[in-house]
Amino acid sequence: MVLSMDRWKGKVAVVTGASSGIGAAIARRLVEQGLQVAVLARRKDRLEDLRSQLEDQSGKLHPIQADISKEEEILEAFKWIKQNLGPIHILVNNAGTNVPATLSEGTTKDWTTILQVNVIGLSIATREALKDMKENKVNGHIIHINSVAGHQTLKIPRVGMYTASKHGVTALTESLRLELALNGSKVKVTSISPGLVDTEILSSEIKNTEIFKKIIENKIILNPDDIVDGLIYVLSTPPHVQVHELMIRPVGETYGS
Numbered sequence: 732m733v734l735s736m737d738r739w740k741g742k743v744a745v746v747t748g749a750s751s752g753i754g755a756a757i758a759r760r761l762v763e764q765g766l767q768v769a770v771l772a773r774r775k776d777r778l779e780d781l782r783s784q785l786e787d788q789s790g791k792l793h794p795i796q797a798d799i800s801k802e803e804e805i806l807e808a809f810k811w812i813k814q815n816l817g818p819i820h821i822l823v824n825n826a827g828t829n830v831p832a833t834l835s836e837g838t839t840k841d842w843t844t845i846l847q848v849n850v851i852g853l854s855i856a857t858r859e860a861l862k863d864m865k866e867n868k869v870n871g872h873i874i875h876i877n878s879v880a881g882h883q884t885l886k887i888p889r890v891g892m893y894t895a896s897k898h899g900v901t902a903l904t905e906s907l908r909l910e911l912a913l914n915g916s917k918v919k920v921t922s923i924s925p926g927l928v929d930t931e932i933l934s935s936e937i938k939n940t941e942i943f944k945k946i947i948e949n950k951i952i953l954n955p956d957d958i959v960d961g962l963i964y965v966l967s968t969p970p971h972v973q974v975h976e977l978m979i980r981p982v983g984e985t986y987g988s
């Protein structure tokens with residue numbers, strides 16, 4: 732198998748949730764690889780900072796302020812991309828949130844926020860990207876940044892609805908793969924499932940636990956770039972090869988069940 736990113740050079744990628752952590756690292760690497768990268772998040776100042784760091788690269792970053800929990804803002808963002816950048820070739824559904832909440836006492840509002848961003852927002856962005864790919868006859872690639880929590884339950888407090896949302900992403904990945912295959916589409920879909928990565932999503936509640944302190948002490952944690960390396964591998968596969976699921980965990984991880 733010959734791995735190459737050449738066919739994506741100069742093409743348009745969309746990365747959601749690129750204002751920090753894994754999404755920012757993905758956007759940075761894609762710009763370095765020569766792509767036109769539209770990045771969506773609520774904190775536009777962070778996106779602008781990233782753009783200014785990447786000015787000397789062959790690709791370009793295009794910041795768009797958008798709240799993935801609001802359909803109208805996602806649609807507006809895709810309209811802008813279509814009018815200003817051209818056909819979408821890659822969508823990375825990375826935006827994700829965890830509002831710590833139990834299943835016995837959590838609020839409906841907090842549960843809805845998690846599902847709205849991690850499941851519905853991801854599905855709206857996917858639908859819009861697929862429509863654009865079909866219209867432009869692009870054999871593109873949809874990548875969901877899932878989680879180990881999409882495959883098993885975790886021994887971490889107050890992540891029940893987050894776990895349910897990521898199990899939803901696992902189901903959506905296979906359902907979309909089948910839907911595309913049955914329609915004769917050559918668009919690829921991949922789920923990348925990280926274990927623990929050192930980013931802002933880890934709440935102070937989690938960071939203050941003894942388990943987490945041990946994790947840091949023993950370096951049982953990944954960096955965002957470890958996930959980006961996996962994403963570049965997935966994108967580099969030849970047109971007939973689809974990596975369906977890529978789970979990336981730090982060596983020694985034990986928090987899953």
Ligand SMILES: NC(=O)c1ccc[n+]([C@@H]2O[C@H](COP(=O)([O-])OP(=O)(O)OC[C@H]3O[C@@H](n4cnc5c(N)ncnc54)[C@H](OP(=O)(O)O)[C@@H]3O)[C@@H](O)[C@H]2O)c1
Pocket residue numbers: 747748749750751752753754771772773774775777797798799800824825826827828848876877878879924925926927928929930931932933
């Ligand atoms: N860190 C881990 O251990 C880990 C493990 C497995 C999977 N993941 C997954 O990796 C993905 C990236 O998370 P991360 O770890 O890099 O955390 P992070 O640094 O907190 O990044 C989350 C990103 O999602 C964006 N986001 C959240 N809510 C949004 C909304 N309503 N609208 C638009 N953007 C929104 C944030 O942007 P704004 O706040 O600026 O909007 C931010 O850019 C998530 O899907 C997460 O579930 C993380």
